Amino acid sequence: MTTADAVRRRLGLGRLLPLGGAADGAWLAEQAADAVLRHASAEVPGVELGRLRLGLVDPETADAPAVPPPPSALFPGPLRVDAEFAAAALQPLPALASALREALFTAAVDVLDLAVTEVDLRVTALLDDAPESATATGPPEVRAVPATDPAGTAAAVARGVACLTATLGTPVHSAADHVRVEVATAAGHRPLDVALAVREAVSKALADGRPVSVLITAVAE
Incomplete structure (x- = not known):
């Protein structure tokens, strides 16, 4: 992916909206x-x-x-x-x-x-007239990304995860002081519940004390 493509995909997410409170470490793409x-x-x-x-x-x-x-x-x-x-x-x-x-x-x-x-x-x-068949829009297209490390593997099988995504570059961003995981939710699962499940699964898999945040880029109803 070129830098221009990456910027376009990032801008397409819109704002990153907080899910839950300050302690929950979860965000949802606009x-x-x-x-x-x-x-x-x-x-x-x-x-x-x-x-x-x-x-x-x-x-x-x-x-x-x-x-x-x-x-x-x-x-x-x-x-x-x-x-x-x-x-x-x-x-x-x-x-x-x-x-x-x-x-x-x-x-x-x-x-x-x-x-x-x-x-x-x-x-x-x-x-003058009712809108012509207001068609309900579906979720944005999601490109599933395979897990390639322990954090990704744990996140991919966490409760309510449909797949890993990589809109910000990679599905797992690993830094010295934190880890960020990007996922799409499966139908029938609430976004905050999924994010908390992913945080728990990744924290257990890594077991190194680094804080984990989660970005949800797509929600299936």
Whole structure:
């Protein structure tokens, strides 16, 4: 992979969102969250979701993580969903916005384990008719990477892991003071549970006391 390809893949992940609290050492790629949230929005008749971003409500009050975070990762703290949408006149606009806000909030908290406390919506267009079959989007394409070391082998068989991924370069980043593992989750498993299982498995496999962090790059519902 060329340097340009690596940069494009890294930018495609979007922000790296904290999962759990400062002690949990887990992050979720915004790209993975986007796919799940768009799937949830597709269940709301009469809306067409546009631009969507996730970020910290207040970066100044975020907690420093207990383990070294991935490059440019957000620190743990309450999150906000900012989204734009077009609406058809199937229901009053406040009712449509309320239904969309509830769908996004529920998916963020109950499916993704994100600490979302705010969902800000902005209407960008009014549609004459309902959007043409709002198709639920699937998860981003995942390129499975084989395990080649003890940490990767342990992570690959941890509960809820679909496969190792290597969006940031390698599935296992091993440094003198920490280890970072990158995975995709299997269907039916919550991201934070998977991340904690991976941390436990890798820590046991290495048994050298180095803190372990986990980056989830794709979530299967």
